[in-house]
Amino acid sequence: MYGATEESYDGLTRRRGAFRLFTKGLDAAHEAGLPINLSLVVTQHNEHEVDEMRALADRYGLPFNEYSNISPTIHSGAETLPSQSAKFLRERKPFTGCGAGHTHFHVDPHGMASICKVGRDPNVPLPIEGIEGLRRLGGIADSLMGRTGGCSGCTLSGSCFTCRPLAKLYQEANSPLDRYCQHGRR
Template identity: 60%
Template sequence: MHRVIATPFQGEFLLLHPGKSQGLKIPEEKFEQLRALGSSELCPEWLTGVAQRTWGLDIRDQKVGDVTLVRSPSSFNYGQASYELNLGCNYDCKHCYLGMKEFEGLPWTDRVDVLHALRDAGVVWLQLTGGEPMIDQLFTSTYSYAFSLGMMIEVLTNGSRLHNPIMLDLLAKRPPQKLTLSVYGATEETYDGLTQRRGSYKAFSQGLAAVHEAGLPLELSIIVTSDNAHEVDAMHALAEKYGLPSTDFANISPTIYGGSDVLRSQYPQHLTKRSVFTGCDAGNTFFHVDPHGNASTCKVARDPKISLVKEGVEGLRRLGGIADGLLLRQGGCTGCQLSGTCGTCMPLASLFRKAKAPLANYCQHTEKRKEVDQ
């Protein structure tokens, strides 16, 4: 099993180590040297030195084929992607943007096609998400196969399955680049109340403790809603207890179907002001794949979409044009004189309008726009 990945990445060449965030650039000639080496040849001295200095990894006297994976160049410019394995979840969180949680996903042969398309598109960093990805029946197979193709994997999870010995063994042998655990409260009452599932806090706590003890790379995503806002400081304290980085998320979005009910869970006092939207590389350097194998620019802008199962990687050549079209002003934003300083991208604004959400939910220029309209 490989311990070092050598890969092209958007015009550069990188060395990466699964389970570690730190990588380094190498000259093209070093990359080509690794490509030319036979699998039975020993790792070159410069590679063993770099591995030791950067990661404390000893690969001296190791065969190239035993410890390294050299990825082929791609004619595409994609480096990152997210893949929703399944929209199903074992929780029923009040704020969830997925709305209807359908337990649907691709069969194994189609998933292999999708993963090959991701690899051939040049994707190095792959985010596996859901729903809850770890309840997917093919999660372990999908994760292992993506790992074998030389992808650095992040898993977005509620942590409820992380204490499972099979899951821990998988992640220990094939380390993720990062596990991002959502936090929904600091007490059993609050946590279980938000997820609407008894026992969810206990499962989360067991999973967090297990992966921390295993030394796996962790980050906490603190979800702030009207149900748990009174425990924000306690959730921060939990991150500090484990010495983990954390990020707060308080701005609730409509569901992917344009549903507005979830917006009631938003807690206004904790909303963060969006920075000015100056453009996005969605669809050009990264993209999203839904449970049916359809590629779109991102998790918000899901249409138009391209079937990777039917078209393969070549279908992605249309995605850049789709992304450019989606960023044009649409609907009520057409002609707005203040849109140049807006903090909401056009696909997200369109989703808020579909949900018939109040203008203040997604436009920070509400008052100014009223003045301009007079």
């Protein structure tokens, strides 16, 4: 959820009608009884509506998580980073692993399945491989979580607060080290 009003939602997504489509889809999913967890994305653009976004989730009786630490785009672009709301930045907890690729996965609008919305490469083309292709995601996840690149041999990896696919995006975006790594905070 990128806002609680059409003005902020459409403004942030830069898509006229996005809020209307979001609420239409949310209504349909809720009426169908689908299990829904909302992600509230907090930026400088919508930080004034955080309470209203929470209230909207509460009206549906839905659990939600708030995301305020903006990461680079899925293509390692840094253009999103300045949109962070300094007021809502959070200290990340140590990354101890997740179920990406094992207990959950992400599918983009083109049917490309990946371990999560961050670790999108490699992926599984569901239109070609079908549901059976999902069996490969666990192995893909395990291979993506290894410490590589600038993180190889890091002495702080046991208390790192960023998963490897996300750290890779930050590195490729030339993001300031303090956004994703403890070494940048010394």
